[in-house]
Amino acid sequence: MQMGRVELFSILIVEDEASVNRAIEFTLSKENYKVYQAYDLKEADHIFQEKEIDMILCDINLPDGNGLEWIKKLRSHTSVPVIFLTALDQEIDQVMGYEAGADDYITKPFSLSVLVLKVNAFFKRNSQSQNQYLESGEWRFYLEELYADNGEKQVTFTKSEWKLLRILLEHPKIILSKSQILQNAFDNGEEFFDENMVAVYIRRLREKIEKDPADPKYIRNVRGMGYLWNQSCIKR
Numbered sequence: 226m227q228m229g230r231v232e233l234f235s236i237l238i239v240e241d242e243a244s245v246n247r248a249i250e251f252t253l254s255k256e257n258y259k260v261y262q263a264y265d266l267k268e269a270d271h272i273f274q275e276k277e278i279d280m281i282l283c284d285i286n287l288p289d290g291n292g293l294e295w296i297k298k299l300r301s302h303t304s305v306p307v308i309f310l311t312a313l314d315q316e317i318d319q320v321m322g323y324e325a326g327a328d329d330y331i332t333k334p335f336s337l338s339v340l341v342l343k344v345n346a347f348f349k350r351n352s353q354s355q356n357q358y359l360e361s362g363e364w365r366f367y368l369e370e371l372y373a374d375n376g377e378k379q380v381t382f383t384k385s386e387w388k389l390l391r392i393l394l395e396h397p398k399i400i401l402s403k404s405q406i407l408q409n410a411f412d413n414g415e416e417f418f419d420e421n422m423v424a425v426y427i428r429r430l431r432e433k434i435e436k437d438p439a440d441p442k443y444i445r446n447v448r449g450m451g452y453l454w455n456q457s458c459i460k461r
Contacts, residue, residue: 234279234348235259239269239295240310241287245333249282252337253344265289277384278305280344285311285322293325300326306347310335359394361458362443364434366394373434380433389426393444393454402451427452 236253240246241264250260261276263269265288272278281299285292296307308329309322322330329343359366363375368391372381382390388410392401403420427446431438445455 235261235277236280236282236344237261237263237269237272237276237278239263239266239281239283239287239292241265241284245310248337249340252341256341256345258344266292266295269295273299280347281305281307282340282344283307283309285309285313293321296325296327308340308343308347358461359458360461361394361397361454362456364443365461366390382430382433386426386429386433389423390430393452394458397454397456397458400447400450400453405451423452 236258238246238249238253238260240249240262243264246262246264250262253260261272261278263272267289269281269283273281281296283292283296292309292311296309299305299307306328307326308331309327310331310333311322312333328347331340331343357368359368364373365375366373371384371387372379389406392406392410403423406423407420427444428438431441431444434443435441441455443454443456445453447453
């Protein structure tokens with residue numbers, strides 16, 4: 226991850242008007258964002274479950290339902306930022322949008338330049354407020370940015386890998402059972418996880434942060450009990 230420039234965040238566009246959807250996709254792609262396009266809520270929900278999404282741009286009136294209701298459901302288990310795009314411009318409509326969980330609200334017709342400015346500003350502001358890290362051994366783990374740095378290399382994590390890793394980092398030198406990890410890291414129903422999957426994700430983490438995954442320094446397996454982070458952690 227390169228610091229000091231706009232990073233390759235992923236954005237999901239949920240817009241049934243094809244010309245508007247294509248125009249937004251073209252504009253954001255030129256800004257170095259990874260863009261996914263959906264034209265109804267069913268397609269949007271599928272993409273959101275399958276991909277790592279950093280922001281949603283969502284119309285309200287869609288062919289198969291109401292964008293407000295879909296975002297309300299997402300808000301029960303995710304804090305991904307949302308900007309509503311809609312022709313509804315009454316004050317009550319905007320209030321309902323914010324109550325549903327919107328971070329911003331843009332009424333149609335809108336300027337693509339203004340949309341880009343809003344998106345860029347959000348990610349810049351968010352990145353500046355998320356520079357805290359946990360220091361453990363030779364690594365710095367950046368709390369909200371899903372990456373770690375040891376001075377020689379940087380490694381990035383998927384959201385699921387990071388959830389498990391963060392549980393370990395926040396409880397150093399404490400043995401956590403697989404069931405405790407499942408309960409605290411994967412308890413929101415967004416994916417199916419069982420105790421075997423915990424072992425799979427532990428292996429992936431070791432491959433990323435351990436010099437010798439077969440002889441781990443950080444993530445230790447305590448036979449018959451669970452796993453522990455075997456280094457002290459300091460929050461900076």
